[in-house]
Amino acid sequence: MNTTERAAPAPDPDQPFIRVEGVSKKFGAFTAVDTVSLEIRKGEIFALLGGSGCGKTTLLRMLAGFEAPSAGKIFIDGQDMTDVPPYRRPVHMMFQSYALFPHMTVEKNVGYGLKHEDMTSAERAARVAEMLELLQLTPQAKRKPHQISGGQRQRVALARALARKPKLLLLDEPLAALDKKLREKTQFELTNIQHQTGVTFVVVTHDQEEAMTLASRMAVMDKGQIMQVGVPTDVYEYPESRFVADFIGSINFFSGVVTAKNGDAVQLDVAETGGTLTASSPLDAQIGERLTLALRPEKIRISRDQPEGGNAVPGMVEDLGYFGKDSLYRIKLASGHVLSVSSVNARRAGESARVAQWDDRVWLSFDPGAIILLRGEA
Structure with a gap:
């Protein structure tokens, strides 16, 4: 794919393309989606991320029109679509199984949805050729689904979906059937195709890395509710x-009690580390308040020597795992609390490349800004 072309216009943040207003969906006594409100911009890839049973696929099916909301409204491109049937919506849904016709060639699968469009035969053929070229499927045009790879079948399903030029494309776990390397490659291909076509994508996935790679913004769901919406880095x-x-x-x-505060600098007494830690956080913490401290493994430095100043905690290597590009250490602190620490293997030298080995005494250090402060106890 040509990753240098970015033909789609920049999304307008002031004009939501999809507006979900207080939508709920109940199946008997079970609430699958619970009073969800959401705005999705035109021309972006938006991911609905969550574990099994969180409501993400039910929400996607309501956008497609396959499920009717029990309450609330859904607007697409300014039009109320709440009670509009699927075939009258400017939407196409690509299913996890791809649903290709095994007896048809690739080009006939791609053109199947154009049979009832108001087009001449020449126009249909041109549209199919355009989609095959866009998805790099021209050499496979005369083959049938069983004669091509899993990644190519995924692209055939995508080409068929895009052939009708929908305003909105819904993708339910689109990469789940692919192996890890092919999935990573296809993530970037999907992103590039979306930029070239300008079609708004809404992707449902349980894979955090997939959502963060694909999406311009994402919503994390749990128990039918949206817990947070934002760009992946945020x-x-x-x-x-x-x-x-x-x-x-x-x-x-960790769990800690605020002992001092000066602007964004917050000092906390943390029993698990046996001392005081300093965090840099905009959270309006109060003296005496108990908070949760969260710390990513890759934000922690590990060394044999005690660092000077800052947040420093001694411990012992209880376990470690080698993953090629990095190693994961499990460090047991004096309190018995175990920390996960990720360290990049910068040198190519087997065990000697590791910072420490089993049972070694080490020091852990991390910047105040690496600590995330959250309300509530750990």
Whole structure:
């Protein structure tokens, strides 16, 4: 794919393309989606992220018109779509299974949705050729689905969806059937295709890395509710709740009591580390308040020598794992609390490249700004 082309116009932040207003969906006594309000901009890739049963797919199906809300309204491009049937919405949904016709060639699969469009045969053929070229499927045009790879089948389904030029494309776990390397490659291809076409994408996924790679913005869902909406870097670096902090990536938690505050600098007495830690946080913490401290493993430095000043905690290497590009250390503190620490393997030298080995005494250090302060106890 040509990753240098960015033809789509920049999204207008003042004009939501999709507006979900207080939408709920109940199945008997079970509430799958609970009073969700959400705005999605035109021309962006928006990810709905959450674990199984959180309501993300139900919300996607309501956008598509396959489920009717029990309460609330859904607007697409300024039009109330709450009671509009799926076939009258400017929407296409791409399913996880791809749903290709096994007896049809690639080009016939791509053109299937154009049969009832008001187009001449020449126009249909030109549109199919355009989609095949865009998705790099021209060499596979005469093959059938079983004669091409999983990644190519995924692109056929995407080409078929884009052929009808929908205003909104809904993707339900679009990369789940692909292996890890192909999934990573396809993530960037999807992003580039979206930029070239300008179609608004809404992607449902349970994969945090996939959401953060694909999405311009994302919503984290739990128990039918939206817990946080933001760009991936903000959701990862500035989670608004313990749930979001814990769900996105790996993280360590402590409990601490605020002992002093000077502007954004907050000092806390932390029993697990056996002393005082300093955090830099805009949270309006009060003296004596008990807070949760959250710390990402990659924000922690590990060394054999005691660092000078700052947040420094001694411990012992209880366990470690080697993952090639980095190593994960589990450090046991004097209190018995265990911290996860990630360290990049910058040298190519086997065990000697590691900072420490099992049972080594080490020091952990981290900047005040690396600590995330959250209300509530750990």
